[in-house]
Amino acid sequence: MESLTTRINLNNGTAIPMFGYGTYKIKDQNEAYNSVRLALKNGYRHIDTAAFYENEKFVANAIKDFMEESQTKREDIFVTSKAWKTELGYDKTLAAFEKTMNEMQMDYLDLYLVHWPASYAFDDDWENTNRQTWKAMTEIYKSGRVKAIGVSNFLTHHLDTIIDMEVTPAVDQIEVNPGFLQKDTVDYCKEHGILVEAWSPLGRGKSLAHPLLEELANKYGRTVAQIILRWEVQHDIVPLPKSVNEDRIIQNANVFDFELSDDDMTAIDEIPPYGNSGHSPDQP
Numbered sequence: 001m002e003s004l005t006t007r008i009n010l011n012n013g014t015a016i017p018m019f020g021y022g023t024y025k026i027k028d029q030n031e032a033y034n035s036v037r038l039a040l041k042n043g044y045r046h047i048d049t050a051a052f053y054e055n056e057k058f059v060a061n062a063i064k065d066f067m068e069e070s071q072t073k074r075e076d077i078f079v080t081s082k083a084w085k086t087e088l089g090y091d092k093t094l095a096a097f098e099k100t101m102n103e104m105q106m107d108y109l110d111l112y113l114v115h116w117p118a119s120y121a122f123d124d125d126w127e128n129t130n131r132q133t134w135k136a137m138t139e140i141y142k143s144g145r146v147k148a149i150g151v152s153n154f155l156t157h158h159l160d161t162i163i164d165m166e167v168t169p170a171v172d173q174i175e176v177n178p179g180f181l182q183k184d185t186v187d188y189c190k191e192h193g194i195l196v197e198a199w200s201p202l203g204r205g206k207s208l209a210h211p212l213l214e215e216l217a218n219k220y221g222r223t224v225a226q227i228i229l230r231w232e233v234q235h236d237i238v239p240l241p242k243s244v245n246e247d248r249i250i251q252n253a254n255v256f257d258f259e260l261s262d263d264d265m266t267a268i269d270e271i272p273p274y275g276n277s278g279h280s281p282d283q284p
């Protein structure tokens, strides 16, 4: 049976746990440290951070302390970070990676992502910027200091700017929540062997109040959060829910012992947008 630690292979053969823990908006050092510890203690083995979250150091400390106390090996925990959108281009991306490695003090990362694409909407040379960024990412990958590289918030037209380059992104981490499946991008990724990860998988909590989802929660004897996260898992999307509350950390991960029917999957797919952030990658 699939579980929180079940791994799937990325397009370069790196194995990634199919469910992760997100740390966006956990800026407080103690809260970042404590909640990552709680996630690891409760079986999560995939932790997602980013330079933009301003918590890389505390997330990394939590991972290291947990490893030491529980005798868990580094290779059993999957760690992701990202280069922010102010660091696009060849030189800046290389420098951003060094800064992240300096903060995290790890020998390697499992996954490093370009957090946000350059877009025609705010960069006249956006296609070239994306290619230069990706050239730096490829160099970082070849150095062996990251097991895989990918992107985040790249829609199909952004992916098009780098898809012919030497290394295909292993991951695209985009916003996915009920009413906001971003099917064009998900289909493009599937076609190119790019794994989709979901940020804001619960719509930052906004997605939790919906009559259909409440009905399904009653039907399956689950919480709405579990229905949503299960819907993402069944779409082969890796959700990265964030919670600082241990009960919810446990609850969110408890989605591997039931299955949504095809009809219920379709019903959730067809919910009109309602819990999404409204942030477009084509806005500055």
Ligand code: A2P
Binding pocket: 022, 199, 200, 201, 202, 203, 204, 205, 208, 223, 225, 226, 240, 241, 242, 243, 244, 245, 248, 249, 251, 252
């Ligand atoms: P908290 O950290 O207090 O648990 P997302 O993962 O989409 O970014 O959503 C995160 C938000 O949803 C946070 O505000 C978090 O609050 C809340 N949240 C996470 N899991 C649950 C849950 N199972 N039930 C209710 N709220 C949740």
